Every structure is written in C-alpha cells, then in structure tokens.
Amino acid sequence: KDRYVVIGNPIAHSKSPLIHAAFAAQTGQQMDYQHLLAPLDGFAASVNAFRAQGGLGANVTVPFKLEACALATRLTPRAAAAGAVNTLQFSDTQILGDNTDGIGLVTDIVRNAGVTLHGKRILLLGAGGAARGAVLPLLEQLPAELVIANRTVARARELQQLATARMPAVPVSAYGIEAVPGHFDVVINATSASLQDAVPALPAGALDARTLAYDMMYGTQPTAFLRFAAQHGAQCRDGLGMLVEQAAEAFALWRGVRPDTAGVLQQLRAGLQ
Numbered sequence: 001k002d003r004y005v006v007i008g009n010p011i012a013h014s015k016s017p018l019i020h021a022a023f024a025a026q027t028g029q030q031m032d033y034q035h036l037l038a039p040l041d042g043f044a045a046s047v048n049a050f051r052a053q054g055g056l057g058a059n060v061t062v063p064f065k066l067e068a069c070a071l072a073t074r075l076t077p078r079a080a081a082a083g084a085v086n087t088l089q090f091s092d093t094q095i096l097g098d099n100t101d102g103i104g105l106v107t108d109i110v111r112n113a114g115v116t117l118h119g120k121r122i123l124l125l126g127a128g129g130a131a132r133g134a135v136l137p138l139l140e141q142l143p144a145e146l147v148i149a150n151r152t153v154a155r156a157r158e159l160q161q162l163a164t165a166r167m168p169a170v171p172v173s174a175y176g177i178e179a180v181p182g183h184f185d186v187v188i189n190a191t192s193a194s195l196q197d198a199v200p201a202l203p204a205g206a207l208d209a210r211t212l213a214y215d216m217m218y219g220t221q222p223t224a225f226l227r228f229a230a231q232h233g234a235q236c237r238d239g240l241g242m243l244v245e246q247a248a249e250a251f252a253l254w255r256g257v258r259p260d261t262a263g264v265l266q267q268l269r270a271g272l273q
C-alpha cells in the first residue's frame with residue numbers, strides 16, 4: 001500500500017487518519033495513512049526517515065508548518081503566498097509543498113455553507129499562520145473588500161502588504177480588532193483566542209443576523225467567538241468542514257481523485273457529539 005502520514009507534535013488527537021481512510025475506502029484507493037509524532041527538534045529528520053522508507057506524502061500540522069515550507073524544494077503559489085505548508089508530496093528528486101488550508105476554508109464556506117464571497121465585505125481576524133494561509137484563496141473569490149484585523153496591528157499591516165502585492169484588484173486594509181469599521185458579511189476567526197476561551201474584542205455592529213461567523217477552530221462545544229456571534233444573531237460555522245476540505249484537497253493532489261466530503265463531515269460531526 002502507498003504510505004502517507006500526518007506529522008505534528010502533539011499528534012495523537014489528529015482526525016486526519018480517519019478522514020483519509022474514509023476517502024480511500026470511498027474512492028477505492030490502496031493507501032495507508034498513519035499518525036507520525038516528530039520530536040520538536042526533529043521535524044526534517046522524521047520526514048527524511050519516512051521518505052527513505054518509501055513514504056509518498058505527508059500532512060503537516062502544529063508546530064511544523066513553517067519548517068515544512070523551508071524543507072520543500074518546490075512550492076505551489078498558494079503555499080508560497082502563505083509561507084506555510086500543510087501538505088508534502090515526495091518524488092525521487094523533489095519535495096513539493098502545498099497549502100490546502102485556505103482553499104479548504106473557502107470550499108467549506110462557498111460550497112458547504114452555501115455563502116458566496118464574491119462582492120462581499122470580509123473580516124479576517126488574526127495575522128498568524130492560519131490567517132496567512134487563508135488570504136490568497138479568499139482574495140481569489142473577488143470579495144468587495146478584505147479587512148485584516150489583529151491584536152498586534154503591525155502584523156496585520158504586514159499581511160495586508162503581502163496580500164495587496166499578490167492581488168491588487170481587491171482592496172485590503174489592516175486594523176486593530178477593536179477598531180474595524182462598519183458591518184461585515186463574513187467574519188472569519190483565524191486567531192488562537194478560542195484556545196483561551198477568549199473572544200477577539202469586536203466593535204458593536206461588526207456582525208449581526210446577516211453575517212456568517214466562521215471559526216477555524218472546532219470542538220465539542222461552540223467556541224467563545226461563535227457563542228458571541230450567536231448572541232448577535234449571526235449564522236455560525238466551526239472549522240470541522242475546513243478540516244475535511246483541506247484533507248480532500250491534499251488527497252486529490254496525491255491520488256488524482258477528488259473524494260466526496262459530505263458523508264465524512266457528517267460522520268465526524270456525529271463523532272464530536
């Protein structure tokens with residue numbers, strides 16, 4: 001069987017092996033997909049050892065996405081734009097690095113939630129790795145405007161400059177979270193505030209019943225951000241669909257077949273309850 005892994009630290013909690021096993025069964029692909037725990041100082045060594053054993057590809061998760069970007073010998077444009085890699089594909093001569101997180105997010109919003117991004121006002125909260133991965137795929141949907149807001153405004157400005165250089169057609173601006181102007185059709189939380197059960201301090205009126213509020217995180221309970229958004233009547237969606245869609249994109253890159261994601265998402269959702 002063709003071998004793949006998801007590499008991270010910690011890694012035991014990852015649902016990726018479950019997701020890829022379901023995709024493989026559904027599409028009749030002969031593949032084996034396991035967890036691989038890499039030491040914090042041993043990412044490259046772990047990848048090289050797996051590759052030497054005949055591994056064909058890997059997903060990469062926290063905290064190795066930047067190292068994976070450095071290790072790749074070739075990057076897809078969206079990985080180069082993100083400066084982070086979540087998917088590696090090995091061949092004899094090269095390591096291809098891709099980033100399927102952002103396209104996974106967009107697919108989950110547009111196709112699964114049925115919310116178009118074209119012509120909309122989008123607010124992206126955060127300027128770390130998760131936000132960076134999302135910027136180019138979001139801009140490719142040609143929203144009316146993208147506002148990037150971060151606790152540390154300087155990081156939002158850096159990301160704004162990157163975004164504008166790649167996609168000058170869409171206006172992109174940067175603010176502190178408490179200072180974002182106006183109302184948004186879509187608000188995406190790409191901060192890690194949910195890990196501390198904290199809500200980014202949005203001004204009143206930024207979101208309401210017309211808004212889709214999306215948190216890249218997920219869990220058995222709604223995140224603090226989604227609870228806040230629900231209080232304001234927003235349509236709420238967590239990051240479970242993004243997880244499944246980024247996996248589908250990696251699977252399609254590796255295997256050349258696109259799995260159907262709806263059943264797998266339903267199955268994972270049931271497993272969370």
Ligand code: ATR
Pocket residue numbers: 125126127128129130131150151152155190191192193196198199200201
């Ligand atoms: P990731 O790769 O998950 O994006 P990261 O690069 O450490 O992780 O970035 C974390 C993001 O969450 C940053 O945008 C961070 O804001 P700062 O740049 O100001 O640090 C944001 N963040 C973390 N905790 C937060 C909180 N309690 N409230 C608001 N933003 C928070």
